[in-house]
Amino acid sequence: MKTISITILFWLLSILLLSDESQTSKIEVTYNYTAKNYTLIPENINKDVTILDLSYNQITLNITDTRVLQTYFLLTELYLIENNVIILHNNSFGKLSNLEILNICRNSIHIIQHNAFIGLNKLKQLHLCQNKILQLNSDIFIPLKNLILLNLQGNLISYFDVPQLFHLEFIILYGNPWNCSCSLLSLQNWLNTSNVTLENENITMCSYPDILNRYNIKMVPYEANCYSKFPSPITADLYHFQSVRDSTFNSSLNNLTSNSEHESHGKSWTLLIGVVVTVLVTSLLISIAIKCPVWYNFLLSYNHHRLEEHEAETYEDSFTGNPSSPSQIQDTNSEETTVIFEQLHSFVVDDDGFIEDKYIDTHELHEEN
Known part of the structure; x- marks a missing residue:
């Protein structure tokens, strides 16, 4: 019995010691720098800070602020209410793995990059109220595995695609211009089928179309054709697979068709x-032949050539009708015979066939006759 009582005492003491250690490890270190007109997050804060309130300043959460925030890795709560934040950049809170509450309400945020919330594995509350957010990509919430409350009140959001594996307990959506057409049906189904609680449900109203502005987004009556546009969760994966397969087949078929059409069009154009070039060249040649007969006449008239010496002698003999003596031939050969033709006209129609030789002595011809 003594041994049992001793073991029980030791067990109780160990439990007390562990509880004391856990309480000491959860000591809150709070720094309040509200309304200090800061433009940057201060760097001289104790690195053991757990709660940091920088509301009502001029902080933009730029690259420098992001670098400083990485050093406060013990933060569990961060408040940036009413600052000048416009964009939430990628990896803005990358090393704040202990952060549980992030409040960035009353800024001018209109862009949230895809990996803005990466690293916030323990985040439970995210407040983005009263900003200028037009739409939200559902993938940005995927890293937030432990998120319980999402506050989107007072933005410019008209529709919201619920991300997969989204296990919220509370969501605040009022103050947005909700478009209650068929595109909001998935959000309504999620609100009605999940365990999430829509805060201020009675004032979370439709803005468009006008005939539905008296309904809240959770109670909008949809027509049957809206339900046909959204597949059930059971068949969603099958529908997605079929759509991908059909789109792949159609794209390949379109590529083949477009390629064949391009090939046929290319050959026909060639x-x-x-044909056009051939017709133009032929027409040009015909017009040159018709409009320029000078070349044709020149070719026809160009039939003469310079006579050689033996050809000149033969021609003289045939012209006089009497063969010359050898002495005469020698006398003739002693002198250089030159035959000159003058072309008076390029082409004469009534030519008698005789050529006038200026070197023929007409006096000798009369004596011989």
């Missing part, structure tokens, strides 16, 4: 250009 043939047409060849």
Whole structure:
């Protein structure tokens, strides 16, 4: 019995010691720098800070602020209410793995990059109220595995695609211009089928179309054709697979068709250009032949050539009708015979066939006769 009582005492003491250690490890270190007109997050804060309130300043959460925030890795709560934050950049809170509450309400945020909340594995509350957010990509919330409350009140959001594996307990959506057409049906189904609680449900109203502005987004009556546009969760994966398969087949078929059409169009254009060039060249040649007969006349008239010496002698003999003596031939050969033709006209129609030789002595011809 003594041994049992001793063991029980030791067990109780160990439990007390562990509880004391856990309480000491959860000591809150709070720094309040509200309304200090800061433009940057201060760097001289104790690195053991757990709660940091920088509300009502001029902080933009730029690259420098992001670098400083990485050093406060013990933060569990961060408040940036009413600052000048416009964009939430990628990896803005990358090393704040202990952060549980992030409040960035009353800024001018209109862009949230895809990996803005990466690293916030323990985040439970995210407040983005009263900003200028037009739409939200559902993938940005995927890293927030432990998120319980999402506050989107007072933005410019008209529709919201619920991300997969989204296990919220509370969501605040009022103050947005909700478009209650068929595109909001998925959000309504999620609100009605999940365990999430829509805060201020009675004032979370539709803005468009006008005939539905008296309904809250959770109670909008949809027509049957809206339900046909959204597949059930059971068949969603099958529908997605079929759509991908059909789109792949159609794209490949379209590529083949477009390629064949391009090839046929290319060949027809080549043939047409060849025919046009051939017709133009032929027409040009015909017009040159008709409009320029001078070349033709020149070719016809160009029939003479310079006579050689033996050809000149033969021609003289045939012209006089009497063969010359050898002495005469020698006398003739002693002198250089030159035959000159003068072309008076390029082409004469009534030519008698005789050529006038200026070197023929007309006096000798009369004596011989």
